[in-house]
Amino acid sequence: MAPSAVPVDGYPSAHDEADVLRPVKRLKTDLTHSRTESQLGEDVPDAIPPHPLGVKPLGNAYTAKTNLKTSAGSFRSLPDELLIHLLDRLEAIDLLKLGGTCKALYAFTRFEDLWKTLFVESPPPNFTWRGTWRSTYLCLPSDLESRISCADLFSDVLHRPFYCAHVPLKSYATNIPSQNAIPRLPDLTPEEFSADWTNTPFILTSPVKQWPIYGTWTTTSLLRTYSSVPFRAEAVDWPLATYVSYMRNNTDESPLYLFDRSFASKMSLTIGPDAPDASYWPPSCFGDDLFDVLGAQRPDSRWLIIGPARSGSTFHKDPNATSAWNAVLTGAKYWLMFPPSVEVPGVFVSADGGEVTSPLSIAEYLLSFHALARRTPGCREGVCWAGEVLHVPSGWFHLVLNLEESIALTGNFVPRARVVDALGFLRDQGQNVSGFKDDVKDPYGLFVERLGEKYPEVLEEGLRELEKRSKGKRGKWEELVKGYDADDAVDGGFSFGFGGDEEDAE
Ligand SMILES: O=C(O)CCC(=O)C(=O)O
Ligand SMILES: [Fe+2]
Structure with a gap:
C-alpha cells in the first residue's frame, strides 16, 4: 500500500510550515568541562504551545456548551481509546475519507500514531521526512497540510500525547537530593x-x-x-x-x-x-x-x-x-x-x-x-x-x-566480581536470556565451558558463590516455612512462624 504522491485531505490549507529542516536551537555544548544544573538552559513552564487543532483535555467537556464529538454519528458513543483502536485498522485512504466527514473525525484521523503505524508497515519509497508522520507518509508538502480548528473537541487520548511531547522535562534533573546523587x-x-x-x-x-x-x-x-x-x-x-x-x-x-x-x-x-x-x-x-x-x-x-x-x-x-x-x-x-x-x-x-x-x-x-x-x-x-x-x-x-x-x-x-550474576541468570532465567543466536542451544553450558577454558579459577569461584546464593535462598525459604504445619494446612489453619523460642534465645 504505497501512498500516492500528493493526496490532499479535503480541507483548505490553513497552515504554512516551510518544508525545510528547522534550524536547530542547540544549547552550547561544552566539550571540555563538566557543567552544572544551571547550564541546562531554558525549559520554561509556559513553553507548551496550544494543540495544533485546538483539541483540549477531556475535563473541559463538562463545562463546554458544544462538544464536537456529539456530531460524530455512530462514532460518538465509542470511548476515544476504542475509536483510535478501530481507526488503527484502517488504510490511509479510509482515514482520509472518514476525516472528511466531520470535525471530530477529522481530529481523530489526524492522530499521529495512526500514521506512524502506516508508515512503519509500508514506508513510501524515497520519502523525505516532513515533520509529521502523516505528511511524510502521504508525501504531502507541508503547505497542503490543513489545520481546521477543533476547539470544541475534548479528548485526553488526543491531547495527552501532545502535552507529554511538550511539557518541560529538564526540571526533573535538577535539585537532586544529596543522598540520591x-x-x-x-x-x-x-x-x-x-x-x-x-x-x-x-x-x-x-x-x-x-x-x-x-x-x-x-x-x-x-x-x-x-x-x-x-x-x-x-x-x-x-x-x-x-x-x-x-x-x-x-x-x-x-x-x-x-x-x-x-x-x-x-x-x-x-x-x-x-x-x-x-x-x-x-x-x-x-x-x-x-x-x-x-x-x-x-x-x-x-x-x-x-x-x-x-x-x-x-x-x-x-x-x-x-x-x-x-x-x-x-x-x-x-x-x-x-x-x-x-x-x-x-x-x-x-x-x-x-x-x-x-x-x-x-x-x-x-x-x-x-x-x-x-x-x-x-x-x-x-x-x-x-x-x-x-x-x-x-x-x-x-x-x-x-x-x-x-x-x-x-x-x-561482565566484570570478574559480577560473574556470579551472569552465571546465575543464564542458569536460572533461561526464558529471559536474550541476544544469543538460535544455534546456541545452551548459553549457560557454553559460558561455563568457555570460562573454564580461559579462567578456570574465576569459574570455580563463580560456581561456588552461586551455590552459596542458591543455598542462601533455600535456607531463607526453609526458615520462612518453619512454622508451617502440614496438618494445620489441611485444616485450613496455615500460618507462617518466625522461629521457635530456642531461636529467640540464641
Ligand atoms: O543512553 C541511553 O538511553 C541508555 C542506554 C542504556 O540503557 C544503557 O546504556 O544501558
Ligand atoms: Fe540499559
Whole structure:
C-alpha cells in the first residue's frame, strides 16, 4: 500500500510550515568541562504551545456548551481509546475519507500514531521526512497540510500525547537530593573498581576525554561522512541524514531513538584498547570483560545511541545480568536508577523478575512517578555530561532521559566480581536470556565451558558463590516455612512462624 504522491485531505490549507529542516536551537555544548544544573538552559513552564487543532483535555467537556464529538454519528458513543483502536485498522485512504466527514473525525484521523503505524508497515519509497508522520507518509508538502480548528473537541487520548511531547522535562534533573546523587569520580583503577564499585552506579569524569573521537564527533561531523549510511532507529533503518532531519523536526511524545549495534562495521571503526588506531576503547577501570570468552557467540554488546532532547530509555535492566558503561560524547543524559532489590514505583516486574513492563512514555513516567521515585530508598540520580561515562551495575533498573540532543556509546560487559550474576541468570532465567543466536542451544553450558577454558579459577569461584546464593535462598525459604504445619494446612489453619523460642534465645 504505497501512498500516492500528493493526496490532499479535503480541507483548505490553513497552515504554512516551510518544508525545510528547522534550524536547530542547540544549547552550547561544552566539550571540555563538566557543567552544572544551571547550564541546562531554558525549559520554561509556559513553553507548551496550544494543540495544533485546538483539541483540549477531556475535563473541559463538562463545562463546554458544544462538544464536537456529539456530531460524530455512530462514532460518538465509542470511548476515544476504542475509536483510535478501530481507526488503527484502517488504510490511509479510509482515514482520509472518514476525516472528511466531520470535525471530530477529522481530529481523530489526524492522530499521529495512526500514521506512524502506516508508515512503519509500508514506508513510501524515497520519502523525505516532513515533520509529521502523516505528511511524510502521504508525501504531502507541508503547505497542503490543513489545520481546521477543533476547539470544541475534548479528548485526553488526543491531547495527552501532545502535552507529554511538550511539557518541560529538564526540571526533573535538577535539585537532586544529596543522598540520591550518583558519585562523580575522575577515574578508578581496575583494582578499586573490582573491590568496591561493581555494585554501585558512578560517573567517571575523565576517561572519555582521551578518546580520539571525543570532541570530533558531532551530529554535523557525522553527517559529513555517514549521511547516506543506514542506522537502526527502533522499527526503522534510515540513512543518518533522514534520522537527523527527523530528530530536529518532530513532535513525537517518544521520539524514535537511534540505537545501532552494527555501527562499528558501518563506520569502519577500530575499537581499542590494543589497536594503535582505535577510535575509542572501553574505560580501563572496568577490566576484563568475561563475556569475551564467548567470542563470535556472544550477544551484541555495543551500541551507538543518538537522539534528540526528550528521547531516551524507559525503565529496564540490561540483558543477561550484564553491567554496562555509557559514554556521552555530546549532549547530556539524566539517569534515574534503582538497585535490583527495590520495587520501582510504576514499574511492574514478572514473577521471575525477568520481564519489565513500563508502558508509560518517559514524560508520562516523570509526570506521574518522579516525585515518588525520588523518595524511594535506594533511588540514585545523576546527570552525565559530554565527556563523562556512567557505570550501570548488573541488575540495576534505569531510566534515561536525553536533556539535549545527544550522541553516546555504550558497552555491556561482565566484570570478574559480577560473574556470579551472569552465571546465575543464564542458569536460572533461561526464558529471559536474550541476544544469543538460535544455534546456541545452551548459553549457560557454553559460558561455563568457555570460562573454564580461559579462567578456570574465576569459574570455580563463580560456581561456588552461586551455590552459596542458591543455598542462601533455600535456607531463607526453609526458615520462612518453619512454622508451617502440614496438618494445620489441611485444616485450613496455615500460618507462617518466625522461629521457635530456642531461636529467640540464641
Ligand atoms: O543512553 C541511553 O538511553 C541508555 C542506554 C542504556 O540503557 C544503557 O546504556 O544501558
Ligand atoms: Fe540499559
